[in-house]
Amino acid sequence: MKTDKTTEETKKVWKHHIEAWDAGDLDEIIADYGEDSILILNNTVYKGIEAVRGVFDRLFQIFSNGKNIIDPEVIEGEVIYITWHFTPTNDDTYFGTDSFVVHKSMIKYQTIASLLYEKYPIGS
Template structure:
C-alpha cells in the first residue's frame, strides 16, 4: 500500500509535469471541483476559474522554452510546500513558492507567490 507522502509526491510530480509540458487538461485533472487558488489579492474559486488562470499562464508567462526547478519540497500530512524558480521566453521567475492542501488525491486549496521579471 502506498504511503500518504508517496501519494502526495505522485500528485505533485504529475502537476509539475503537466505545467512543464503546458498541458492544460492534464494540469486540471489534479484539481478538486471546488478548489480555491489564492495568489496575493487574486482568488480563483472552482475548477473553471483556476483553468482560466492556467490558460492565461500558458499563453503569456509559461511560454515556449519554459523550465522550472523545484528547489525545496516539504510534505507534511496532507500539505505540500514547494519553493521553485523558472524561466520562459517571456519571464524569469527567480523565486516562487506554492502550498497545496490535498484531499482525496486532488488539490483542494493552493496558495502561491512569485517574483516575476519580464525578459
C-alpha cells in the same frame, strides 16, 4: 499526525501535477483539481475548475517564455511546498512559492506568491 499512506498519496498527486506542468498539458493539470478547489495567487482568490483553468492557461503563456527552475519539493502529509526561480526572456529572475493541500487525491487548496505576477498579471 498524518500517515505515510497520506504522504504517499500526496506524492502521487505531485508527480502527476509536475509532469502535466512540464508537458504544458492544461487538461491534465486541471485533472488534479475539483469544483470546490481554491487557488489563491497574490491575494486574489480563484474558486472552481473554470477559474483554476484560466489561471493555468495564463501561467502556461507566461512560463513558455523563459527558464524556470523548481527547487526540490517538501511533502508532508497532505501538504506540498515548493520554491521556484523563473527568468523570463530578457528580464530579471523572479522568486516564487507555491503551497498545496491535497485531500482525497485532489488539490483542495493552492497558494502562489511572486512579484512575477505584478509585471505579468494573471487577470481575474
